[in-house]
Amino acid sequence: MLNSGCQELAETAAAAFREVFGAEPEGLWAAPGRVNLIGEHTDYNEGFVMPFALPFYAVAAVAKSETWEFHSTYGEGDTVRADALGTSAEDGVAGWAGYLAGTAWALNEAGYPVGPVRVAIHSDVPHGAGLSSSAALECAILIALADLHGHEIDRGEAARIAQKAENEYVGAPTGVLDQSASLLCTEGNVMFMDCRDLSREQVPFDLASEGLQMLVIDTNAPHRHADGEYASRRADCEEAARLLGVPFLRDAPKDAHLDDDRLNRRLRHIVTENERVLDTVKVLEGGSVAGIGDLLTASHASMRDDYEISCAELDSAVDAALGAGALGARMTGGGFGGSAIALVETAAASKVEAAVIEAAAAKGLPTPRVFVARAAAGAHRVA
Ligand code: GLA
Numbered sequence: 001m002l003n004s005g006c007q008e009l010a011e012t013a014a015a016a017f018r019e020v021f022g023a024e025p026e027g028l029w030a031a032p033g034r035v036n037l038i039g040e041h042t043d044y045n046e047g048f049v050m051p052f053a054l055p056f057y058a059v060a061a062v063a064k065s066e067t068w069e070f071h072s073t074y075g076e077g078d079t080v081r082a083d084a085l086g087t088s089a090e091d092g093v094a095g096w097a098g099y100l101a102g103t104a105w106a107l108n109e110a111g112y113p114v115g116p117v118r119v120a121i122h123s124d125v126p127h128g129a130g131l132s133s134s135a136a137l138e139c140a141i142l143i144a145l146a147d148l149h150g151h152e153i154d155r156g157e158a159a160r161i162a163q164k165a166e167n168e169y170v171g172a173p174t175g176v177l178d179q180s181a182s183l184l185c186t187e188g189n190v191m192f193m194d195c196r197d198l199s200r201e202q203v204p205f206d207l208a209s210e211g212l213q214m215l216v217i218d219t220n221a222p223h224r225h226a227d228g229e230y231a232s233r234r235a236d237c238e239e240a241a242r243l244l245g246v247p248f249l250r251d252a253p254k255d256a257h258l259d260d261d262r263l264n265r266r267l268r269h270i271v272t273e274n275e276r277v278l279d280t281v282k283v284l285e286g287g288s289v290a291g292i293g294d295l296l297t298a299s300h301a302s303m304r305d306d307y308e309i310s311c312a313e314l315d316s317a318v319d320a321a322l323g324a325g326a327l328g329a330r331m332t333g334g335g336f337g338g339s340a341i342a343l344v345e346t347a348a349a350s351k352v353e354a355a356v357i358e359a360a361a362a363k364g365l366p367t368p369r370v371f372v373a374r375a376a377a378g379a380h381r382v383a
Pocket of ligand 1: 043178
């Protein structure tokens with residue numbers, strides 16, 4: 001079942017395709033953004049994550065062509081043309097279109113040959129909000145190219161291919177969380193995934209039956225050094241694993257300790273965060289969503305104090321939400337800006353929203369945007 005929003009996006013993408021290319025697209029493919037419920041920075045440590053797809057999609061209207069032509073409806077509504085993909089954003093296609101070109105490149109690299117297409121993209125995944133708008137682009141074009149060229153690709157393998165586009169073509173050293181969320185999440189569920197082998201389980205996430213809502217709070221914080229800090233956290237984890245003599249921090253014993261204080265705190269975040277994911281699964285499978293509140297809040301404290309990836313805007317949102325009665329709250333995604341989530345009783349949602357906005361104003365921070373999340377469908381072809 002599609003949400004009507006997706007259908008509308010698809011119509012706009014198709015109209016843009018007709019206008020720019022003067023022809024009909026061969027099809028329309030949609031891929032969503034995500035929030036991660038819990039399990040942060042665990043993906044590149046081969047640990048556990050728990051994302052769900054948001055009902056925001058990038059829709060690609062696509063048809064085969066002689067050269068690569070990428071058009072998007074946002075920003076200037078620009079069109080990028082390329083005769084060849086190159087091997088990276090530097091010698092190929094840079095900017096937003098690099099996510100599309102990079103995914104085509106990664107498909108070729110993975111042994112799924114794809115030829116040039118024209119694409120018109122229309123997306124309502126918020127940009128710069130830490131909700132994976134770039135993974136949505138990658139995953140929409142990936143399933144489009146696979147369908148148009150007759151490749152049947154397992155969705156787990158597809159997630160790895162999209163991750164390769166991001167890592168090697170675009171040049172961001174991210175894990176597999178965002179792409180697997182976009183490709184593999186299912187409506188009404190939160191996905192529990194082991195990033196070691198991408199084995200996964202869809203866990204029912206029925207907020208309404210408990211009178212609950214999940215709020216997403218986009219802090220509108222400016223991104224500060226997020227890329228460099230992300231890479232340095234990743235390097236810390238690799239160094240910690242090396243010192244412990246384990247392949248990844250996923251393999252570190254629970255009581256592992258490192259003398260270096262900073263590395264020890266990075267280690268502690270990853271070890272305890274993996275534990276919290278497993279506990280969250282248990283609580284949800286035990287039939288309680290309300291029961292995960294404390295785990296969410298503990299996860300935030302660990303990211304703030306041990307992993308040091310929060311910021312004033314995220315802390316303000318989390319503290320204000322908790323102060324106004326949220327059952328649990330945490331930043332979600334990479335950190336240093338972006339969004340937080342708050343689990344609230346439906347009756348308390350507007351009070352929490354007001355408190356979050358007021359707290360930001362009192363501190364002179366940007367005004368956050370708050371919306372209610374629901375677990376939506378993963379990437380699919382739009383009829
Ligand atoms: C970003 C990355 C993901 C993951 C998260 C943190 O979203 O793209 O791979 O590492 O940060 O959990």
